[in-house]
Amino acid sequence: MRYFIELAYKGTNYHGWQIQPNAISVQECIQKALSIILRSTIEVSGAGRTDAGVHAEQLFAHFDFPSEINSEETTYKANAVLPDDITIFKIFRVTENAHARFDAENRSYEYRILLGRNPFDIETTWQLINKKLNIEKMNMAAQILLTYTDFQCFSRSNTDVRTYNCKVTNAEWKLNGNSLIFYISADRFLRNMVRAIVGTLIDVGEGKTTIKQFIEIIKSKDRCKAGPSAPALGLFLTNVTYPKSILLNE
Template sequence: MRYFIELSYNGKKYHGWQTQPNAISVQETVVKALSTLLRIEVNLVGAGRTDAGVHALQLFAHFDVPISLDENYITKKVNAFLPDDIVVNRIFLVNDNAHARFDAVSRSYQYRIWLGRNPFLLDTTWQLYQKQLDVNKMNQAASILLTYTNFKCFSKSKTDVRTYNCKISEAKWEQKENQLIFYITADRFLRNMVRAIVGTLIEVGTGKNTIEGFIKILNSQDRSEAGFSAPAKGLFLTEVKYPKTILKDC
């Protein structure tokens, strides 16, 4: 039987989602908790990979077990086996062929910036207190992303992907007092893509680059032409959407 698990986590202490040989990961930590609780070896497949230091308000993964689970009971119990910076929000039954990664129809991220200094947000925002940003120009540049499909210029170098095409449906900045948030949604994302976009848009906002220069970067399909990658700590995976047909009762 296949189950989806919905997670939230603070990524500060983890070397990303994916299990790695010499570093602690979110996937490894959750697998250990589930395997200990269920007393069987669990294989967990995530909706995607977050990099080291990146957070998730919502990430789904799936796992298979040979028995039926009391979903509410297992959800409560597994949290007792997890550290405080990882939370299982729910576990629910899905169709046997439902896939956390391949069935996702969209993913949404937020990148959070604090304009100034705030000691209570050091781990969850990129704090900018020396830069004046033109948010209107940043939004003009961001809107151009919706007219492109190839984002090789924002992809991490030497990544193993079949295509650099992504369909972005939302890309915008919103500012409320000292908080500046970038919202972006697409059907898929490349490694390091959001952080590279944010860093490049910041260069537009500071006047280091122009709208025309931003378009030139997109057309170049060359990562070296784009701006720097914004720090991981400001990035949150906020939502992953699936069709209702993945549910067992559909």
């Protein structure tokens, strides 16, 4: 039987989602907790792999178990075992071939910037001091992302992918007081893509890169021409959606 897990985590203390040989990861913690509770070796597959320090307000993973489990009880017990910065919201059954990564239809991220200082947000926002940003131009550049599909210029260079094509369906900046948030949604994302986009759009906002140059960067497919990656700590995976067909009517 296949089960989906809906979870969230603060990524500060982890070397990303994916299991690492010499560093702690979120995937490792989830697998250990479920293996203890279910008294069996459990392997989980996530909807994607966030980098070290990146957070997730909503992420899904799946695992297989040979018999039916009490989802509420398993969720409660797993949360008692997990560290406080990882939370399982629920566990639910899905169709036999449902896949947390390959069946995801849309993913949404937020990149959170604080235009100032706040000691309580130092692990979850990129704090920019005395930066003058032209947010209107940043939004003009962000809208250009919706007109392209090849984003090799924003991809980590040593990644192994078959295609650099992504369909971006939303990309916009919103300012609320001194809180500046970049919202972006797509069918898939490349490694480091959002952070590279944010860093490049900040260059646009500072006047270091023009709108014309931003277009040329996308067309170049060259990561070296794009701006520096924004720090991991401001990035949140906020939503992953799936077709209703993978759900079981119980």
